[in-house]
Amino acid sequence: MPLSAETFARRVLRQERESVAEAMQRALGAYIAADRDPSPRVVDIAWVREQPWSQREAVQGVLDSGVEHVAGFLKSACEHVIAMERLFTDDAELLPLPAFSLARSVQEAALLACWLADPAASPERRAARAAAVLLGWPTGTARTLAQFPVEQRQRLERAKQAGSLLVAHLEANGFRIGRDAKRPEKLLNVSRGSATVNIEFNATDAAAKYTPGSKYSWSIGSGASHSQPWLTKGIEGDGWLVVSSVLAPVLDVSDALVDNVLGYVGIDPSRQHEATHLRRRAVIGYSRGFGVFHGYEEYARTRDNA
Numbered sequence: 001m002p003l004s005a006e007t008f009a010r011r012v013l014r015q016e017r018e019s020v021a022e023a024m025q026r027a028l029g030a031y032i033a034a035d036r037d038p039s040p041r042v043v044d045i046a047w048v049r050e051q052p053w054s055q056r057e058a059v060q061g062v063l064d065s066g067v068e069h070v071a072g073f074l075k076s077a078c079e080h081v082i083a084m085e086r087l088f089t090d091d092a093e094l095l096p097l098p099a100f101s102l103a104r105s106v107q108e109a110a111l112l113a114c115w116l117a118d119p120a121a122s123p124e125r126r127a128a129r130a131a132a133v134l135l136g137w138p139t140g141t142a143r144t145l146a147q148f149p150v151e152q153r154q155r156l157e158r159a160k161q162a163g164s165l166l167v168a169h170l171e172a173n174g175f176r177i178g179r180d181a182k183r184p185e186k187l188l189n190v191s192r193g194s195a196t197v198n199i200e201f202n203a204t205d206a207a208a209k210y211t212p213g214s215k216y217s218w219s220i221g222s223g224a225s226h227s228q229p230w231l232t233k234g235i236e237g238d239g240w241l242v243v244s245s246v247l248a249p250v251l252d253v254s255d256a257l258v259d260n261v262l263g264y265v266g267i268d269p270s271r272q273h274e275a276t277h278l279r280r281r282a283v284i285g286y287s288r289g290f291g292v293f294h295g296y297e298e299y300a301r302t303r304d305n306a
């Protein structure tokens with residue numbers, strides 16, 4: 001019995017999910033050990049020690065919150081991949097729109113993790129990014145609670161108070177918070193040293209930076225999530241084409257994720273890239289009917305410079 005596109009998709013997604021999970025466990029071990037010198041992780045530790053003595057604990061706490069948020073984004077990406085696996089069943093109609101939408105959710109979670117871990121970012125920029133995500137927590141909660149039809153006054157007040165206390169804590173420890181001139185309660189950005197970061201994450205810019213060869217997938221995923229006619233009325237091809245259109249950018253996102261997270265702690269990502277590329281070659285071979293003979297490095301150069 002020939003292999004179905006749905007069964008193939010499930011296998012590739014499961015294998016990649018388990019492989020990335022193992023890589024992230026190695027990254028966590030390297031983060032805790034903090035003994036890979038040189039690495040951005042070791043540089044961050046040295047930078048914290050250079051901060052004013054009274055601010056060091058708070059600054060380290062902000063960086064630690066960034067690690068916690070990376071773990072949360074990884075969990076979110078994993079859950080969405082599992083949902084994709086369950087979507088590809090042999091006994092039901094192939095549903096491309098939910099598949100594209102779930103792939104977009106995987107990409108956004110991974111992009112946030114890349115943005116926080118980015119080994120090319122300076123320590124002060126990484127701290128500012130972590131603070132921006134931290135500030136988005138109470139402000140996002142308050143904004144959402146205010147929209148509920150049933151009054152959520154107590155919870156809303158707690159969220160606002162938490163936001164105010166967090167702002168005061170950050171400002172007391174050397175972070176600068178930018179506010180809207182007309183609406184001072186609206187927070188715009190956070191700065192540390194010479195680095196300024198917007199609190200609102202720009203996923204489109206992040207997709208272009210961290211996944212330049214497959215940034216189109218962000219637009220396709222957005223079209224699927226928002227039921228845009230330019231996408232919903234224009235999907236063509238058989239199940240194999242749909243599966244490859246979903247899997248190929250997910251594998252590119254996986255490459256970006258390991259580049260940034262493993263790169264931050266000083267782990268060479270080449271072993272992980274080779275495993276992912278093996279699955280990529282299978283995706284193209286099964287769906288297009290021809291093989292891919294380029295190794296990962298040549299593929300990545302072509303992809304990222306397209």
